[in-house]
Amino acid sequence: MPSWLKNYRRSDLPHDLVASLTLLVLLIPQGLAYALLAGLPPQAGLYASIVPVLVYALLGSSATLSVGPAALPSLMTATALAGMALPGGGDYIALAALVALLSGLLRLLLGLLRFGFVANFLSQSVVGGFVSGSAMLIVLSQLPQLFGVTAHGSTAWEIGGKLLAALPDTNRSSLSLSLAALFLLFAGKRWSKPLLYKIGLSEQRADLLAKAFPIVVVALGGAAVALLDLPVRVVGQLPAGLPPLAMPTLSLAGLPALLPAVLAIALVGFVDSFSIAQSLALKRRESVDPDRELLALGLANTAAGLTGGFPVSASFGRSAANELAGARSQLAGVLAAAWIALVLVACTGLFASLPLAVLSATIVMAVSQMMDLSILRLAWRYDRRDVAVYLATWLGVLLLGVVDAILLGVGMSLALFIWRTSQPHMAVLGRVAGTEHYRNILRYEAETDPKVLAVRVDESLYFANIRFVRSRLVGLLSTRPQTRSLLLVLSAVNAIDVSALQGLRELNRGLREQGVQLHLAVVKGPVMDLLKQSGFLEELSGAVHLSTHAAMQALKTIAMEVPDYAI
Amino acid sequence: MPSWLKNYRRSDLPHDLVASLTLLVLLIPQGLAYALLAGLPPQAGLYASIVPVLVYALLGSSATLSVGPAALPSLMTATALAGMALPGGGDYIALAALVALLSGLLRLLLGLLRFGFVANFLSQSVVGGFVSGSAMLIVLSQLPQLFGVTAHGSTAWEIGGKLLAALPDTNRSSLSLSLAALFLLFAGKRWSKPLLYKIGLSEQRADLLAKAFPIVVVALGGAAVALLDLPVRVVGQLPAGLPPLAMPTLSLAGLPALLPAVLAIALVGFVDSFSIAQSLALKRRESVDPDRELLALGLANTAAGLTGGFPVSASFGRSAANELAGARSQLAGVLAAAWIALVLVACTGLFASLPLAVLSATIVMAVSQMMDLSILRLAWRYDRRDVAVYLATWLGVLLLGVVDAILLGVGMSLALFIWRTSQPHMAVLGRVAGTEHYRNILRYEAETDPKVLAVRVDESLYFANIRFVRSRLVGLLSTRPQTRSLLLVLSAVNAIDVSALQGLRELNRGLREQGVQLHLAVVKGPVMDLLKQSGFLEELSGAVHLSTHAAMQALKTIAMEVPDYAI
Incomplete structure (x- = not known):
């Protein structure tokens, strides 16, 4: 009942x-x-x-x-x-x-x-x-x-x-x-x-x-x-x-x-x-x-x-x-x-x-x-790609049939999501003067250290973006030949899959051969558990730091020991 | 040449x-x-x-x-x-x-x-x-x-x-x-x-x-x-x-x-x-x-x-x-x-x-x-789902043919990624005693405020996970009837799509009718830009805070003004 x-x-x-x-x-x-x-x-x-x-x-x-x-x-x-x-x-x-x-x-x-x-x-x-x-x-x-x-x-x-x-x-x-x-x-x-x-x-x-x-x-x-x-x-x-x-x-x-x-x-x-x-x-x-x-x-x-x-x-x-x-x-x-x-x-x-x-x-x-255009108006202001999905599904219903229209719409929205996550936003971080905060140097007045390149990756790392991330990092390094340490700030990385882990291992190996250490900071709990389990932390040429500031302080000390620091 | x-x-x-x-x-x-x-x-x-x-x-x-x-x-x-x-x-x-x-x-x-x-x-x-x-x-x-x-x-x-x-x-x-x-x-x-x-x-x-x-x-x-x-x-x-x-x-x-x-x-x-x-x-x-x-x-x-x-x-x-x-x-x-x-x-x-x-x-x-099993061994230790992708592609080559095997493997790995992001990790945050740090109460000894529910969502918000996130939040609220403010900590949210925005709007409206304010904290630059543009911030019953600590301090003050705080 x-x-x-x-x-x-x-x-x-x-x-x-x-x-x-x-x-x-x-x-x-x-x-x-x-x-x-x-x-x-x-x-x-x-x-x-x-x-x-x-x-x-x-x-x-x-x-x-x-x-x-x-x-x-x-x-x-x-x-x-x-x-x-x-x-x-x-x-x-x-x-x-x-x-x-x-x-x-x-x-x-x-x-x-x-x-x-x-x-x-x-x-x-x-x-x-x-x-x-x-x-x-x-x-x-x-x-x-x-x-x-x-x-x-x-x-x-x-x-x-x-x-x-x-x-x-x-x-x-x-x-x-x-x-x-x-x-x-x-x-x-x-x-x-x-x-x-x-x-x-x-x-x-x-x-x-x-x-x-x-x-x-x-x-x-x-x-x-x-x-x-x-x-x-x-x-x-x-x-x-x-x-x-x-x-x-x-x-x-x-x-x-x-x-x-x-x-x-x-x-x-x-x-x-x-x-x-x-x-x-x-x-x-x-x-x-x-x-x-x-x-x-x-x-x-x-x-x-x-x-x-x-x-x-x-x-x-x-x-x-x-x-x-x-x-x-x-x-x-x-x-x-x-x-x-x-x-x-x-x-x-x-x-x-x-x-x-x-x-x-x-x-x-x-x-x-039933013709509700509010979501279309919202999408127009917010993200035009969703407008494309809306219109494609709409036209799909009229011209292809209802089933194909749904497949088309779902396929397009999944593809858009994958496309976006495959080219993640990455920010070079600098220290906001007088604070312990590190921010995107393009958005804020922030100081950087020529020996340490700190980069925040704003996306989980997985197979579809790890090559993109690696080549962006290699590109950033090539314009900063004095870099001795690459610090990856993983505050926005919610997961790292096997392909990305393999990519990080190769990056670590390649950087080591060039005399650049790889450091990690702000690694989330679940990600840290998996990284430990995989054995990657033993291979890592650098260390894992709790915060960006802690990492920068530690790396500054290392850098100061290198004689040519005065450059 | x-x-x-x-x-x-x-x-x-x-x-x-x-x-x-x-x-x-x-x-x-x-x-x-x-x-x-x-x-x-x-x-x-x-x-x-x-x-x-x-x-x-x-x-x-x-x-x-x-x-x-x-x-x-x-x-x-x-x-x-x-x-x-x-x-x-x-x-x-x-x-x-x-x-x-x-x-x-x-x-x-x-x-x-x-x-x-x-x-x-x-x-x-x-x-x-x-x-x-x-x-x-x-x-x-x-x-x-x-x-x-x-x-x-x-x-x-x-x-x-x-x-x-x-x-x-x-x-x-x-x-x-x-x-x-x-x-x-x-x-x-x-x-x-x-x-x-x-x-x-x-x-x-x-x-x-x-x-x-x-x-x-x-x-x-x-x-x-x-x-x-x-x-x-x-x-x-x-x-x-x-x-x-x-x-x-x-x-x-x-x-x-x-x-x-x-x-x-x-x-x-x-x-x-x-x-x-x-x-x-x-x-x-x-x-x-x-x-x-x-x-x-x-x-x-x-x-x-x-x-x-x-x-x-x-x-x-x-x-x-x-x-x-x-x-x-x-x-x-x-x-x-x-x-x-x-x-x-x-x-x-x-x-x-x-x-x-x-x-x-x-x-x-x-x-x-050519038979390199190292990635298989790594996946075995790291994430068994990738083992399934490996074996499916392998068997696919032998039994279906090379082209279908690739389609199968790519389809499976994309589906796994979507599946994972569609059920994101969410953590109720508490204050680590004596600090300004807020951590997952399941991993740390941390203090919570019965009037404020602070939740961190560890994934970008998009159409495939917004309903999941909403029902998790509603579930958490139903076990905490004293809650007056829901604080979403968006430090790991790299993007919010139109469907997720619509979901947040509905959540905001629904909570308002129940007398619960919705607050946001640690919103990333690009996400903030879009939220502003969409007009959502004017609808929001609560406010946007720079850090979790700032939010908790501000909400504590509000909560203290409510007479039955002593409960």
């Missing part, structure tokens, strides 16, 4: 009840719309709003996270299956369920192996570029529906090309409905909250009602179609009854083609959900556990795969509305799932005349909020 | 002359043998010892490096072309020349773009494992020749399988010759130097004559075949005359299949040659320039491709012998090239009865010295 249920206070019930109704009015249009985005029949979205929600409620660590149909996994499912089966057909439905099942099992496995950390390799720039690119791709994928034509595909080129070809067949009724819906949604988002506030509602209620506005627009669309008998595509009669329970058939031959998408859905879904859970938890001073979230999302998706659904994830908008509506625990989600089940059993007929164009308009409005 | 020629002193001539003759007696058996290892007719090895040697002599930066036929590029050529053409045939010869030409042009390009640094990504463990694995693969590839049978292939499985199948056809004369040659070579290596020293030669001469011993064994083998008329495979009559000048035909269709091998040969050849040049230069207190070496090796290989040769590289054994023989400049190499040309014009008949089995025996002896 989950802890929220064990400690449930009766006084929380009315709050959770209100929140559950809020979730219901959001889940219905979103479930129908995201199912269509994924290329599935509308009821799949309602199916995905029942058992997965219950599973997350029982296992998840967040009190108010709303798991269920969401934009990113729906898009990723659509692009993964594009070309593998006909959208909406039986094979397609089975494949979508299989993707949910596999991505769930994979998350389960990663969670059990405590591999939650793999998500760390998606940098903010990659995630930002990916989400913005996906939002654009989703908007693009909804355009055919808004125009009342058909055009499927997995990249911007493909969808755009087919859309252009289909434009002459635009359905004017669809387009009019779409434009009207978009206008209403936009106006509602902009003006409904202040208006409701003005007519006397509390700010919170006004906000909540404004958030529930899409269902009003969808209902208006349905009424318009029914009353005016408009010739547009509608949801149609949904099969009544609870979600089917079925094991998706697993074809080993098709597996390799699905795996990259399954991995991408598992990782992106996890990173996305976990970030949302983290930001909700931060507000409530709670903590969420990545490995437990992996397990909960994994089982929720496994459940989605077994009950006629498709990949589910947390929705930021729904979670925020849930919180705003006063949800105290996951009971809100459990109740919402119950309402959806009731709707499926009793009144599927309500949806028959809802126009697809209006559902698409709600998707377009929802995802246009 | 190269600088050594401009400043040539007449007194150096006798030394270079002696060295050139030493090179000659080494180049003849090595040239023939490595050509056979590469799957080429023997004369290709002599061709590759003329123009490429001249080119390197004119352009290279090392005075005594001997460039020409070498074990690694010959093996890599053989494995690259296995299955593409019949070894020894016309297509095969043309492909080998093409590989030399392309690997030369690629090095030239990398040198012009100053891309010498790419070689840095081959760690000592990768190079060590690669060389040891290649040495084993070379020995294995020579076994068929030693048994007088035929078995080609590019992996250990392939060669081993074919060899086993061919063993019933063992040529007893070949096997006897091989065993005799191996015994003589081994005995010569072991005992000839002490023996020559005993009979009165200087140590240097004894060493030199011992090094030239292989040509004696080869000559004895030739004499045995000629006198006893043994039924074994021999070098045969070589075409007399200088190397042909021909442009290898470039087939665009075949290019993609060759490119990975060309890249691997270019990189490995460069790393190998440059390491040898560096170690020779260190002894002579000279310096070698990586980009100039890339250019020189690039043109030498281009020349090899245009004059009937195959990929060339520096040979450590030959370079060391050259040095030992007293070489003062690249004139030794130039003269050796002239002697080889003379031999090709005047006395190719000398080689007709040299048995291939004996040439193979000289290869086996030579490469068995």
Whole structure:
């Protein structure tokens, strides 16, 4: 039994009840719309709003996270299956369920192996570029529906090309409905909250009602179609009854083609959900556990795969509305799932005349909020290389596909990191007059000793930078022929790997042959332990000093013993 | 005109002359043998010892490096072309020349773009494992020749399988010759130097004559075949005359299949040659320039491709012998090239009865010295993860092929580096009583302040570790509920990327909501510049302090103002 249920206070019930109704009015249009985005029949979205929600409620660590149909996994499912089966057909439905099942099992496995950390390799720039690119791709994928034509595909080129070809067949009724819906949604988002506030509602209620506005627009669309008998595509009669329970058939031959998408859905879904859970938890001073979230999302998706659904994830908008509506625990989600089940059993007929164009308009409005440029602005001010990663991932989503875009982004960010660490900053140190402080002589007025060259290396030493460091040191020495001692200040060296150790040994040997001693200073504990163990300290021509100042004092004494010091 | 020629002193001539003759007696058996290892007719090895040697002599930066036929590029050529053409045939010869030409042009390009640094990504463990694995693969590839049978292939499985199948056809004369040659070579290596020293030669001469011993064994083998008329495979009559000048035909269709091998040969050849040049230069207190070496090796290989040769590289054994023989400049190499040309014009008949089995025996002896386990021993003592990289690369060479082995090794070593930096060491700091020093409370007796949590992060902050760092910090805070200030000591943080900055911003915001201030101390110059630029310092709830001690003093004062300090 989950802890929220064990400690449930009766006084929380009315709050959770209100929140559950809020979730219901959001889940219905979103479930129908995201199912269509994924290329599935509308009821799949309602199916995905029942058992997965219950599973997350029982296992998840967040009190108010709303798991269920969401934009990113729906898009990723659509692009993964594009070309593998006909959208909406039986094979397609089975494949979508299989993707949910596999991505769930994979998350389960990663969670059990405590591999939650793999998500760390998606940098903010990659995630930002990916989400913005996906939002654009989703908007693009909804355009055919808004125009009342058909055009499927997995990249911007493909969808755009087919859309252009289909434009002459635009359905004017669809387009009019779409434009009207978009206008209403936009106006509602902009003006409904202040208006409701003005007519006397509390700010919170006004906000909540404004958030529930899409269902009003969808209902208006349905009424318009029914009353005016408009010739547009509608949801149609949904099969009544609870979600089917079925094991998706697993074809080993098709597996390799699905795996990259399954991995991408598992990782992106996890990173996305976990970030949302983290930001909700931060507000409530709670903590969420990545490995437990992996397990909960994994089982929720496994459940989605077994009950006629498709990949589910947390929705930021729904979670925020849930919180705003006063949800105290996951009971809100459990109740919402119950309402959806009731709707499926009793009144599927309500949806028959809802126009697809209006559902698409709600998707377009929802995802246009996903385009968050704040990280791009920050990167522009802070480090342009991250701008490149952001843009590459963004363009990658549009032009290459979602999986390749992630690989591209992760590869670029890792390469940038390696590139930066392979050419570390190095500073020649001098003594700040009258103090025991030693600083970069390029940044400070500092005195140097011609016999002693003190250099600080601002990076751990490892195979990819040791040759660079050695040749910089040799270069510095060649311009200072009087040098008798080279002092390496290792205050910023957090590790030295075997290749770097070997490089230091060769440097030590080479310097000894030139009559130059190699000294070390400010060696960190863990590095010192390893150096001792390796036997390098016995080979070292100089000594290890506790501080730069101690080293300089000791070396000055040595230097003074050399007769030609007066030069 | 190269600088050594401009400043040539007449007194150096006798030394270079002696060295050139030493090179000659080494180049003849090595040239023939490595050509056979590469799957080429023997004369290709002599061709590759003329123009490429001249080119390197004119352009290279090392005075005594001997460039020409070498074990690694010959093996890599053989494995690259296995299955593409019949070894020894016309297509095969043309492909080998093409590989030399392309690997030369690629090095030239990398040198012009100053891309010498790419070689840095081959760690000592990768190079060590690669060389040891290649040495084993070379020995294995020579076994068929030693048994007088035929078995080609590019992996250990392939060669081993074919060899086993061919063993019933063992040529007893070949096997006897091989065993005799191996015994003589081994005995010569072991005992000839002490023996020559005993009979009165200087140590240097004894060493030199011992090094030239292989040509004696080869000559004895030739004499045995000629006198006893043994039924074994021999070098045969070589075409007399200088190397042909021909442009290898470039087939665009075949290019993609060759490119990975060309890249691997270019990189490995460069790393190998440059390491040898560096170690020779260190002894002579000279310096070698990586980009100039890339250019020189690039043109030498281009020349090899245009004059009937195959990929060339520096040979450590030959370079060391050259040095030992007293070489003062690249004139030794130039003269050796002239002697080889003379031999090709005047006395190719000398080689007709040299048995291939004996040439193979000289290869086996030579490469068995390449198996250097010192880096493996060092890694065993120092960091077992590098042992894994070494062994994986080694096994990769034997089982996957040389190109995949390098990719595997480089991939593994980069992954290990990223893995390590993604889980940085973090230390809670306390004050060493009576001092202004703050140290890890787990390593030192140190006092902490319950209101201030001081943590040092021993790694640059970037996307792959910021979530780890944040959750460690949140974990530390949750066990210290009295904490009012979190002090991050950034002395070991050399960089903070955009994702990490964003993580710090979120941490700052989250802590502020919990009533905890975030302070920074010992921020490095370049990091401080960027933090200022980003606007983060204005958001920061706490302050930036110059030292840990200054921070602790300032925060103590703040903490004392809080009434419940006495707890």
